[in-house]
Every structure is written in C-alpha cells, then in structure tokens.
Amino acid sequence: MISAYLIHLLILIGIYLILAISLQLSVGFTGLLNLGHIAFYAIGAYISALLALAGLPFWFCFLLAGIGAMFFGFLLAISTNKLKGDYLALATLAFTFVIYAITLNWTGLTRGPLGLPGIPKPSLFGFTFSDNFSFLVLVFVIALISYLIITRITKSPFGRVLEAIRDDELATRVLGKNTFKMKSYALGISAFFAGIAGSLYAYYITFIDPSSFTLSQLIPVLAIVIIGGLASLKGTIIATIILVLLPEPLRFVGFPSSIIGPARQMIYALLLLLILIKKPRGLYGRIELE
Amino acid sequence: MSKTLQIIIGIIIIAIIVALVFVFGTGKTTEGLVKIGVLAPLTGEASQWGVPPKEGIELALELIKNRVDNKKVEVIYEDTQCDPAKGVSAVQKLINIDEVDAIIGAVCSSVTLAIAPIVEKSEVPLISPASTSPKISDAGDYVFRVVPSDALRGEVFADYIKNDVGLNKVAILYINNEGGAGNKDSFKKRFEELGGKIVAIESYAQGTKDVKTQLMKIKNQNIQAIVIVSYPADSVIILKQAQELGLSLPLYFQTEALEDPFVLEAAGESANGVIYILQADPSGREVEKFENMFEEKFNRAPALYAAEGFDAFNLIIKAIKECKAETDLSSCIKDELYTIKNYQGVSGTITFDGKGDVLKPMAIKKIIENGKKKVLMIK
Amino acid sequence: MFPQLLVNSLIAGAIYALVASGFSLIYSTCKFVHFAHGATIAFSAYFLYFLFSDLGLSFGLSVIFTIIFASLLGWLMDKVVYKKLRQRKASKVILLMTSFALLIFFESLILMLFGADVKTIGYVKIARGFDFLGAIITPLQIVIIAVSLVLLVLLYFFMKRTKIGKAMRAVADNKEVAEVVGISAENIYSWAFIVGSAIAGIAAILVGLEQNLEPMMGTNLMIKGFTGAIIGGIGSVPGAVLGSFLLGFAENFGIWFLPSGYKDAIAFAILFIFLLFRHQGILGIGRNSK
Structure with missing residues (x-):
C-alpha cells in the first residue's frame, strides 16, 4: 500500500506547488516581499469550506475561494501601495496575523478554534473525487493549469513590466507605466492562486482550523521560493518537491524514542540552514532583492 | 547545477530509495509482529501535552517486554506538531508504509478530526489519549478515546457548581483554543439550562503569559466564583497572577491541568483552596505502582496524559490478546475494544460506549495545601 | 480600576x-x-534555570553567566551563520529565512535538552x-519596569557616547562611508549581536522569573517584541521601547472595552x-520608505 502514501505526498506537492509558484509571482517576479501569502491561503480555505458545508457545488466554492482571496489581494495591494522592502514584508506579515486573529475570534462565522470539520469531498459533473487517486488527478490538473498560466504571465509583456518594476520601479514609472496598477494585478493574481490552493487543502484534509494558517505554515512556502531561486519557476518546482519530501526520509531514521521529535526537527532545520548557506541565491536564482 | 546541490538532491533521493527498500524489505514479514503507531505533537507549542502520553506508552511497552503472546510489539512514533496536515502525512505513512495494526493518537482534537476519515477508511482502530472535542464522538467506528468529551466534563462541573455548591453567578475565563472553547461551551450551556447566570466570559490566546487585565475585568463583576478552562502552563500563570492581584474569589478549574505535578510545584501556595474536576482516578495499588515505575524510568512524576497514554496502549494489548486466531487483526481489535467494560486503568475506570467514547466517573477535587488533594465528590 | 490598568x-x-x-x-x-x-x-x-535550579549556583552568579551566555550565543549565530551569508551576498529575505531556521533549531534543541x-x-x-497608588504590583514587576527604563537610558548613552555605539550608528547610516573612514562593518555587526544578545539575556532572566519557561516561549515573545519594535520605529532603539509601551497600553486598555479574545x-x-x-514608526526617521 506504499502507493497510498506516495499519492498523499504527491497531493501535498501539488497543493504546495500552486502556493509556491503564485508566491514566486509576487516575490520573485514583481519584487514584492509578500509574507501575507498564508493569509490568502487561509481566506481561500475558509471561503471554500464554509460554502461547501452550506452545500454549494465544488466548482463554485473553488472559484469563489480564488476570487475572494484575490479581492483581499487587491485590498492589501492598495493599502500597502507606498511600502517597499522590509516595510512591505512586515505589513504583509501583520496582515497574516490579523487574518489569523479574525478566523480565531469571529466564532459566529468560522467556529473559531473549534474549526470546521466534515468538509465534503469535491464532485464535478456528477463524479465524486472520493478516493485519493482521483483527487490527485484533480490537484495535478489544477496545478498544471496554474503553472501554465503563471508561466504565460511571466513571459507576457505584462510579466516583463513586472520584472522591470522589480529591477527599477522609478524608471518603469518614468516610461509611462502605471506601476501601482501593475503591482496590484500581480498581488491579486498571486492571491487568487493561493486561494484555490487553500480550497484544495480544505477539500483534501476535510478539516480546517485557524492553527493551520500561522507563521509556521508560511516558513516552508517561503523556503521553497527562496531555495528554488527567485524568479525561477523551474527552481520552484524542484524546491517544492525537495521541501515537501525533506521531512519524509527523516521518518525512517531510527532515533531513540526519547528524542525522536526534536531530533527530526533539528535535522530539518540544519538541512535548511545548509542549503541556505551553500546556495544563498537558491537553486536557479537569477536575481537578488535588495 | 552546482556540485553541492547535486549532492544534496542525491542524498535525499538515496534516502528515499533506502527508505523504500527498507519498507519493501521488511514490510512483508509482519508475521509474528504487531505494530502500533503513535501520533502526538512531540515538538512545537503542544509538546507539553504530547510528550507525556508518549512516555506513558514507552513505559507500557517496557513492561510487556516488547512482546504480546508470541508476537513482538513494535511502536512507531510520529510527530504531528498539532498540525492537521502534518498529522495526515504521518497517519498515511503509519497506515500505508508501516501497516500498523492500531494507532494511539492524536493528541490535538484538530489532528484527530483530520485523520479520523483516513483511519475509518483504512479500518485501523485509533485510541486518542487526549482529544476532548465533542465532534470526535461521531468521527467514526474505529475512533476511540480514553479521555471524556468536553461535553461530559462541562455538564458534570456545571451540575456540581449549580446544584451541589449552590452558586448562581459565575464568570468564565478560558484559553482560546479548541479544548478551551469546547469546554466553555458545554459548561455555559448546562449552567444556563440549570438556571445559573454567566456574568462575564473572558479568554486569552494560547501561549499568553499575561491575564491580569482579564482577571480584573472579572473581579469587577458581581460574581460568586470564576470557572477557568486552562492548560498546564497557563494554569500556573493564572494562579500566580490571581494571587498577586489579591483576587479572593473561589476558583473552579474545569481542567485536569491541576493534577499535573509541575503545575502544583510551580504554583505553590497560590493553588491552595482551588477546586477542579477530572476523571476519577482509581486510587489503589495499580496507580501507585504506575507512578513509582514512571518515576524510576523518567526520574519525575508522570505529567498530565501520561496515564492515558499508558492505558490506551494496554487496552490495545489486551484486545490483541483476545484476538488469537483472527486474520484481520485491526478490525478484531476494534471489536474487542467495544466489549471493554470497567477496565481498571491508571487513568480511571474505562468503559467504551457505542461511539467509542469513554464513560468514566468524574471526580471533583480540592487542593488543601502543599499540593495535597482531597476528593470532594465522585459524580 | 484605572491605576491597575495603567500598571498592567x-x-x-x-x-x-x-x-x-x-x-x-x-x-x-x-x-x-x-x-x-x-x-x-x-x-x-x-x-539560567540550568545554573540556578539544576546546578544550584548562587542567583547572582547565575545571572552574570546567563548574560554572558546570551551574548556568546548571539555572537556565535552571527559568526557561524549570518557572516557566511553576508560573504556570499545573500539578500535580506534569505537572512530572514535563515533566522527562522535558527529559531526552529534552537527550540528543538531546548525541547531535547530540557523536555516539554x-x-x-x-x-x-x-x-x-x-498596593501602590490604588494598584497592585509585585517587587519583581517593579524591577522589570525599572530595568527596561534604565536600559533605554543606558542604550541611549551607549549609542551617543561610546566609540562602538558611534561606529554602530555610522554603519547603520551608511555602511560604505563608514568603511571608508576605517570602521570594519563586520566588527560592528559582531558588536551589535553581542550587545543586543546581552539585552536578550537580561530579558530572559526577568521574563523567566515572571512567566515561567516553555520551549516555545521565544516565538511568542518575539512576535510581540517585534510588533512593539516596528510600532516604535524599526531601527530606533528608543522608538522600540516607546512602541512596546504603546503596545502594552493598547492591548490592556483595548481589552478592557472589547472582548479579551481580541488582544x-x-x-x-x-x-x-x-x-x-x-x-x-513613532520615532523613525522618514527615510523615504526604503
């Protein structure tokens, strides 16, 4: 039954891939140090879960998760328009904390810390994705479409403007581009994909609560983007695979049971440090952010 | 691609291959081997109540000398960090790679709820040593627990405070996480049904170390007592700060946290006079023996949920002993667990109901002084 | 009630x-x-717990060793990890990621050494x-308030009067210029870690006495401390102190009127x-959002 375990890991890779390539769009390609990605993921998961529990069909919940997250992406982009670098990073991080606090305290809507259990399995055109293999196919197709769309965006004239903004925003503005609008689009699109990743997560795990969307969930996604290399989609894919699978071999190392938990975490952290020190520009990093 | 990178990727790939070979190599020879998986938060904020059940299991495993009947018992520990997604990864690995016969876990209700559909589908019985969410009652046939649901605890405590003590106006202070909110809800519902009045409800976030302002808000109200739902670490903080602020209201803790020796040691005198509720422990030789053996192995008293871990493990072992000729061990364990009646465990007398929930008598205890406790009532 | 709220x-x-x-x-x-x-x-x-409670050293001695230990730990983090990254011209986001990895590593180490x-x-x-003017306060809490204020004054003089302090400000203002006038930036970075971590040592002692110890205490403290630092003006030490007090006031007065879950x-x-x-921030200089 090893295949069930592998299918599970592949589903996680698929969800993380959508999350990471969309973060790559805002961080790597547009140069926006966006630490609010997990908040969009949370918004998508909650919208999707609440609608699904209300009995609405999968495609509707799924799309609305993306659109809802995109709406918040635009809001965040508009409000942080003037911020750059560290300040933008901190403001978006604060946004993550605020969304977390809302999901925890707005108990009337989200049931707060009790979470939302029993999210139904998705069904499309009368077919229910009840077993993990069919769910994997669904995730794979969505991840592939997301990847193709984001690749398309980065290679389009719009994508080149985004890269120009990253490299020199002032010069881009002088050339007559509305950089504010462009940045908002980038963040909005990025948020859309984070939202649909959140929707897939909610459908897959069937249970969500606020603790699934905290700083400790942001760290692996950010690590994927950095280790993959900024503005490299190929690197992002490889890094997603590496980072999702990284904890798995550690499960098979025979530590004594008294230290098993901390020992695995320490090795995980050390491997992360090692990669960061050896490849500070990531696997395929083309650019640097300052 | 640089050399270091190739090496890193290489190591990971090799590790995976080795792991797979290892699994395929040994996975087949399950004859004469019983595997039990353990899921608990061994790191992260929840580790304070994830490590004790693991220690209880380690002790239980040692006591049966890794064997049941003629079979060797292997225990595989996985860390969930109280994260549902990590819990799902871990349970997939336990079920599909290790092919465990039964699972003990998870500790956090969020993880237990996330993995319940998976164990249900794979037909692997699971006993949670610490998840108290009322939702778990209906999580499935294969899902058991040796701690009472929040619903039960809240009801019994509300009955006690309203009817036995005769208080009508109380305030609630609770930890704003899943356990805290669940307990608060069940207490509030029952207390109001009985005609009591909840004057104020205050909460604090997990990890908070300052509840002074919350305590002041409560102190200002016209109330007779404070009902507190807390975990070990914050119980100490609440007792300490209540003492420092000179709060003279009676404190009722709707949590077994006060049973934790660390809490009593840290809180010292500030815990005197506190009343709390927990599952009645069958005082007696077995419990004493457990405590002594635990101290001998770990050099300290068993913390909260260590006894539950110990009992969950022994229940599974007991079920396995009954399943002599069965081919499908997992579902036989499940069936045997449903027949458990009045099992004298070290965490209380255990009987499972039709939903896999434990029916345990509850005890109301009071701390007299110097950490000495007195049982006021068994309900 | 007002005085107590003020004291809290x-x-x-x-x-x-x-x-x-x-x-x-x-x-x-x-x-x-x-x-x-x-x-x-x-x-x-x-x-501190290890020295005082386990080894039974005198409290005064334990305190001194703890502060030295903290300095050393911070210095080592800089020397072993961050310095290597700077030499490889790693960007800020990599350094941020690295600090997360270090946090995970040390929290797991504490868990392994001391238990959960x-x-x-x-x-x-x-x-x-x-009782003190209508509020209740413990001696330790008075010490905490006093130390934080004394520290503010000392740090102010340290930055204004001492050679190292002045050099730190020079590097902070403009690293290139500072290096031209013969200040070794690397040296100054080391000093910043030594002094900053010594303050962390003092914080550890006081917080440890007031709030007890848990392996994850660092993350929780850091999230609030970091919030205070940014509100006050990131990069300004007096600002950080001021911002922290403002945060304390906002939280405690806020939950007096709002449900306490919203803290x-x-x-x-x-x-x-x-x-x-x-x-x-409050005291930060308006350096054009960079």
Whole structure:
C-alpha cells in the first residue's frame, strides 16, 4: 500500500506547488516581499469550506475561494501601495496575523478554534473525487493549469513590466507605466492562486482550523521560493518537491524514542540552514532583492 | 547545477530509495509482529501535552517486554506538531508504509478530526489519549478515546457548581483554543439550562503569559466564583497572577491541568483552596505502582496524559490478546475494544460506549495545601 | 480600576520593551530581521534555570553567566551563520529565512535538552503584590519596569557616547562611508549581536522569573517584541521601547472595552495601521520608505 502514501505526498506537492509558484509571482517576479501569502491561503480555505458545508457545488466554492482571496489581494495591494522592502514584508506579515486573529475570534462565522470539520469531498459533473487517486488527478490538473498560466504571465509583456518594476520601479514609472496598477494585478493574481490552493487543502484534509494558517505554515512556502531561486519557476518546482519530501526520509531514521521529535526537527532545520548557506541565491536564482 | 546541490538532491533521493527498500524489505514479514503507531505533537507549542502520553506508552511497552503472546510489539512514533496536515502525512505513512495494526493518537482534537476519515477508511482502530472535542464522538467506528468529551466534563462541573455548591453567578475565563472553547461551551450551556447566570466570559490566546487585565475585568463583576478552562502552563500563570492581584474569589478549574505535578510545584501556595474536576482516578495499588515505575524510568512524576497514554496502549494489548486466531487483526481489535467494560486503568475506570467514547466517573477535587488533594465528590 | 490598568499596561510594555530593544539594536545595525533573537532569549532563560535550579549556583552568579551566555550565543549565530551569508551576498529575505531556521533549531534543541514540561526558576515566591497608588504590583514587576527604563537610558548613552555605539550608528547610516573612514562593518555587526544578545539575556532572566519557561516561549515573545519594535520605529532603539509601551497600553486598555479574545488582534491591527500610515514608526526617521 506504499502507493497510498506516495499519492498523499504527491497531493501535498501539488497543493504546495500552486502556493509556491503564485508566491514566486509576487516575490520573485514583481519584487514584492509578500509574507501575507498564508493569509490568502487561509481566506481561500475558509471561503471554500464554509460554502461547501452550506452545500454549494465544488466548482463554485473553488472559484469563489480564488476570487475572494484575490479581492483581499487587491485590498492589501492598495493599502500597502507606498511600502517597499522590509516595510512591505512586515505589513504583509501583520496582515497574516490579523487574518489569523479574525478566523480565531469571529466564532459566529468560522467556529473559531473549534474549526470546521466534515468538509465534503469535491464532485464535478456528477463524479465524486472520493478516493485519493482521483483527487490527485484533480490537484495535478489544477496545478498544471496554474503553472501554465503563471508561466504565460511571466513571459507576457505584462510579466516583463513586472520584472522591470522589480529591477527599477522609478524608471518603469518614468516610461509611462502605471506601476501601482501593475503591482496590484500581480498581488491579486498571486492571491487568487493561493486561494484555490487553500480550497484544495480544505477539500483534501476535510478539516480546517485557524492553527493551520500561522507563521509556521508560511516558513516552508517561503523556503521553497527562496531555495528554488527567485524568479525561477523551474527552481520552484524542484524546491517544492525537495521541501515537501525533506521531512519524509527523516521518518525512517531510527532515533531513540526519547528524542525522536526534536531530533527530526533539528535535522530539518540544519538541512535548511545548509542549503541556505551553500546556495544563498537558491537553486536557479537569477536575481537578488535588495 | 552546482556540485553541492547535486549532492544534496542525491542524498535525499538515496534516502528515499533506502527508505523504500527498507519498507519493501521488511514490510512483508509482519508475521509474528504487531505494530502500533503513535501520533502526538512531540515538538512545537503542544509538546507539553504530547510528550507525556508518549512516555506513558514507552513505559507500557517496557513492561510487556516488547512482546504480546508470541508476537513482538513494535511502536512507531510520529510527530504531528498539532498540525492537521502534518498529522495526515504521518497517519498515511503509519497506515500505508508501516501497516500498523492500531494507532494511539492524536493528541490535538484538530489532528484527530483530520485523520479520523483516513483511519475509518483504512479500518485501523485509533485510541486518542487526549482529544476532548465533542465532534470526535461521531468521527467514526474505529475512533476511540480514553479521555471524556468536553461535553461530559462541562455538564458534570456545571451540575456540581449549580446544584451541589449552590452558586448562581459565575464568570468564565478560558484559553482560546479548541479544548478551551469546547469546554466553555458545554459548561455555559448546562449552567444556563440549570438556571445559573454567566456574568462575564473572558479568554486569552494560547501561549499568553499575561491575564491580569482579564482577571480584573472579572473581579469587577458581581460574581460568586470564576470557572477557568486552562492548560498546564497557563494554569500556573493564572494562579500566580490571581494571587498577586489579591483576587479572593473561589476558583473552579474545569481542567485536569491541576493534577499535573509541575503545575502544583510551580504554583505553590497560590493553588491552595482551588477546586477542579477530572476523571476519577482509581486510587489503589495499580496507580501507585504506575507512578513509582514512571518515576524510576523518567526520574519525575508522570505529567498530565501520561496515564492515558499508558492505558490506551494496554487496552490495545489486551484486545490483541483476545484476538488469537483472527486474520484481520485491526478490525478484531476494534471489536474487542467495544466489549471493554470497567477496565481498571491508571487513568480511571474505562468503559467504551457505542461511539467509542469513554464513560468514566468524574471526580471533583480540592487542593488543601502543599499540593495535597482531597476528593470532594465522585459524580 | 484605572491605576491597575495603567500598571498592567506598564508591566506588559516593559516585557515587550526588553525583547524589542535588543532586536531593534541588531536590526538597526545589521539591517535584517533577526527572528532567532527569540531563540536567544528562550535558550538563555533555560540556561539560567540550568545554573540556578539544576546546578544550584548562587542567583547572582547565575545571572552574570546567563548574560554572558546570551551574548556568546548571539555572537556565535552571527559568526557561524549570518557572516557566511553576508560573504556570499545573500539578500535580506534569505537572512530572514535563515533566522527562522535558527529559531526552529534552537527550540528543538531546548525541547531535547530540557523536555516539554513547564519549568519554574522559583527564585521569587508567589505572593500578593503591594498596593501602590490604588494598584497592585509585585517587587519583581517593579524591577522589570525599572530595568527596561534604565536600559533605554543606558542604550541611549551607549549609542551617543561610546566609540562602538558611534561606529554602530555610522554603519547603520551608511555602511560604505563608514568603511571608508576605517570602521570594519563586520566588527560592528559582531558588536551589535553581542550587545543586543546581552539585552536578550537580561530579558530572559526577568521574563523567566515572571512567566515561567516553555520551549516555545521565544516565538511568542518575539512576535510581540517585534510588533512593539516596528510600532516604535524599526531601527530606533528608543522608538522600540516607546512602541512596546504603546503596545502594552493598547492591548490592556483595548481589552478592557472589547472582548479579551481580541488582544492579539488589537496588537496586529495597530501594527498594520502603523505600517500603512506611519511606516517609519513613532520615532523613525522618514527615510523615504526604503
């Protein structure tokens, strides 16, 4: 039954891939140090879960998760328009904390810390994705479409403007581009994909609560983007695979049971440090952010 | 691609291959081997109540000398960090790679709820040593627990405070996480049904170390007592700060946290006079023996949920002993667990109901002084 | 009730300030978010526990060793990890990621060495505080407030009067110019870590006595300390202290009127609002959002 375990890991890779390539769009390609990605993921998961529990069909919940997250992406982009670098990073991080606090305290809507259990399995055109293999196919197709769309965006004239903004925003503005609008689009699109990743997560795990969307969930996604290399989609894919699978071999190392938990975490952290020190520009990093 | 990178990727790939070979190599020879998986938060904020059940299991495993009947018992520990997604990864690995016969876990209700559909589908019985969410009652046939649901605890405590003590106006202070909110809800519902009045409800976030302002808000109200739902670490903080602020209201803790020796040691005198509720422990030789053996192995008293871990493990072992000729061990364990009646465990007398929930008598205890406790009532 | 609320706010603010000032000192000089500052505090608090409660050293001696230990730990983090990254010209986001990895590493190490249960240093006995202008406060809490204020004054003079302090400001203002006049930036970075981490040591002692020890205490302290530091003006040590007190006041007065579950939400909402409307913080210099 090893295949069930592998299918599970592949589903996680698929969800993380959508999350990471969309973060790559805002961080790597547009140069926006966006630490609010997990908040969009949370918004998508909650919208999707609440609608699904209300009995609405999968495609509707799924799309609305993306659109809802995109709406918040635009809001965040508009409000942080003037911020750059560290300040933008901190403001978006604060946004993550605020969304977390809302999901925890707005108990009337989200049931707060009790979470939302029993999210139904998705069904499309009368077919229910009840077993993990069919769910994997669904995730794979969505991840592939997301990847193709984001690749398309980065290679389009719009994508080149985004890269120009990253490299020199002032010069881009002088050339007559509305950089504010462009940045908002980038963040909005990025948020859309984070939202649909959140929707897939909610459908897959069937249970969500606020603790699934905290700083400790942001760290692996950010690590994927950095280790993959900024503005490299190929690197992002490889890094997603590496980072999702990284904890798995550690499960098979025979530590004594008294230290098993901390020992695995320490090795995980050390491997992360090692990669960061050896490849500070990531696997395929083309650019640097300052 | 640089050399270091190739090496890193290489190591990971090799590790995976080795792991797979290892699994395929040994996975087949399950004859004469019983595997039990353990899921608990061994790191992260929840580790304070994830490590004790693991220690209880380690002790239980040692006591049966890794064997049941003629079979060797292997225990595989996985860390969930109280994260549902990590819990799902871990349970997939336990079920599909290790092919465990039964699972003990998870500790956090969020993880237990996330993995319940998976164990249900794979037909692997699971006993949670610490998840108290009322939702778990209906999580499935294969899902058991040796701690009472929040619903039960809240009801019994509300009955006690309203009817036995005769208080009508109380305030609630609770930890704003899943356990805290669940307990608060069940207490509030029952207390109001009985005609009591909840004057104020205050909460604090997990990890908070300052509840002074919350305590002041409560102190200002016209109330007779404070009902507190807390975990070990914050119980100490609440007792300490209540003492420092000179709060003279009676404190009722709707949590077994006060049973934790660390809490009593840290809180010292500030815990005197506190009343709390927990599952009645069958005082007696077995419990004493457990405590002594635990101290001998770990050099300290068993913390909260260590006894539950110990009992969950022994229940599974007991079920396995009954399943002599069965081919499908997992579902036989499940069936045997449903027949458990009045099992004298070290965490209380255990009987499972039709939903896999434990029916345990509850005890109301009071701390007299110097950490000495007195049982006021068994309900 | 008002005096008590004021005192509660001051105590909370002082604790945040102890965390924020060291963090802010390191940020202002080295220009990156050293989240693992929380790990320095947590590990030092456990070190104090080890010396005082396990080894039975005298309290005075334990305190001195703890501060030295904290300095050393911070210095080592810089020497072994961050310096290597700077040599490889790693960007800020990599350094941020690295600090997360360090935080995970040290928290797991604490867990492995000391276990998951709550530890009490037990030097100060729990007792009712004394009345002070209509509020109740304990001697330890007075010490905490006093130390945080004294530290503010000392740091102010350290930065203005001492050679190292002046050099730190020079590097903070403009690294290139500072190097031209013969200041070794690397040396100054080391000093920033030594001094900043020594403050973390002091924070560890006081927080450890007031709040008990848990392996994850660093993250929780860091999130609030960091919020205070940014509200006050990231990169300004007096600002960090001021911002921390403001945060303490906002939280405690806020939950007096709002449900107390919103305590964290209030903190993060203020952080977000500050970043949007006054991102340089209360005392920060308006250096054109960079």
